[in-house]
Amino acid sequence: DIQLTQSPSFLSASVGDRVTITCRASQGISSYLAWYQQKPGKAPKLLIYAASTLQSGVPSRFSGSGSGTEFTLTISSLQPEDFATYYCQQYNSYPRSFGQGTKVEIK
């Protein structure tokens, strides 16, 4: 089974900051990686799929990169509505798996 490890698990940042979250896979997954945003009490929202493709309607300040075993989600300029928990997910093989999450809080 493929394990995903996100770092950091917790991040404190200010509005306007550039934020980067890393997701490492225990084995190569090509570009079969998605990123989601989740706010308390809400369903997850797809941000990026295929490692770097922005989902329709998602602001361009979000970007994704990477392939193989190392991936990043970058928020170029953090906005108040971006404070949330972010998860990566691999769909290279079954069982699919998620990272443990990265909580982004206001500094």
Next chain:
Amino acid sequence: ELQLVESGGGLVQPGGSLRLSCAASGFTFTRNSMTWVRQAPGKGLEWVATVNQDGSNKYYLDSVKGRFTVSRDNSKNSLYLQMSSLRAEDSAVYYCGRDRYGSCDYWGQGTLVTVSS
């Protein structure tokens, strides 16, 4: 408007059974695989099961194999998760998601399952 609406959650005793439903609308249901994901209170997301477009292929998390069954009724635009031999660790909000080549691009609001005596 695309919608996914889960139902069927509730309180069940350990060892009991429950059937979750997910009603889909606003898209051609037969074009997409469908997925169940759960989230225990205060914890992260956990993929549970996926069924392909015609229901012929099903995939499960190891810890639910033999206890959970995912199915779909394309004539009713509905997805199901039959859960049996429930354990305390199955307590979670269960979400259904429309599968888009492996990621979920639309999600329901979730239904809460609590396994407790």
